[in-house]
Amino acid sequence: LHMGMTMKEDLTVVAKYINKLYPPEFHVFSIYAELYHNYFASQAKKNAESHLEDKDIYLLLSWVHNFYPKDMRKDHALAVELDKVKLGSLLPSSLSKELENKYLDSEEVTVKNSLSRCLDKEIQRWKEDKEPEELNGHFQSELLGIIVIQSIYSSQKRAEDISKAIGEELSHRLLKELPAFLKSYRDAFEDFKEKSKKHRYYKPILIANINNCWNFR
Numbered sequence: 001l002h003m004g005m006t007m008k009e010d011l012t013v014v015a016k017y018i019n020k021l022y023p024p025e026f027h028v029f030s031i032y033a034e035l036y037h038n039y040f041a042s043q044a045k046k047n048a049e050s051h052l053e054d055k056d057i058y059l060l061l062s063w064v065h066n067f068y069p070k071d072m073r074k075d076h077a078l079a080v081e082l083d084k085v086k087l088g089s090l091l092p093s094s095l096s097k098e099l100e101n102k103y104l105d106s107e108e109v110t111v112k113n114s115l116s117r118c119l120d121k122e123i124q125r126w127k128e129d130k131e132p133e134e135l136n137g138h139f140q141s142e143l144l145g146i147i148v149i150q151s152i153y154s155s156q157k158r159a160e161d162i163s164k165a166i167g168e169e170l171s172h173r174l175l176k177e178l179p180a181f182l183k184s185y186r187d188a189f190e191d192f193k194e195k196s197k198k199h200r201y202y203k204p205i206l207i208a209n210i211n212n213c214w215n216f217r
Helices: 002-021 028-048 054-072 079-083 093-127 142-162 164-195 202-216
Strands: none
Touching: 002 028, 002 054, 002 079, 028 054, 028 079, 028 093, 054 093, 054 142, 093 142, 093 164, 142 164, 142 202, 164 202
């Protein structure tokens, strides 16, 4: 972040003040921009090749796809001059793709585990001597009907914030995970229906789960 701010601020000074002090054939702005870009790219590459936590991979990809090309290079004070320079990406495409795959794999596993934990908690709640919660006058499971959907949606949204392509790829992956989760949910619910008919709140729990189906659709 410090490096990005420094590059943006310094190039703004070059564009506004220093550039006009030299003849056009000196290409002063281009030289400054290329030097800053090359250093920034070398640091990004160095970081990308080191061991990164998931949150660091997300941040680095955000710089490669979002902050650097959009927030910095499309800045109104720099855009015209930078368009003439053609600096390229912060990372080589192969390295960027490797990071994207790591991020997608990790996010897919995270969501899958989250859904599994959520279902385990819900099954445990069925076993408790408690009436399901009501939402707008109807029995509902906040855990499944809301949290599961939010988990998937927020994961997709984070990926889309990096780039549209990454968001689409993650959506494609999660659309494979969701049916697997729903099957596990259905199997657990069928098991509860068969074995827990004497449960004090058997009927309200059935109603709550039937109402969940509309949310999942």
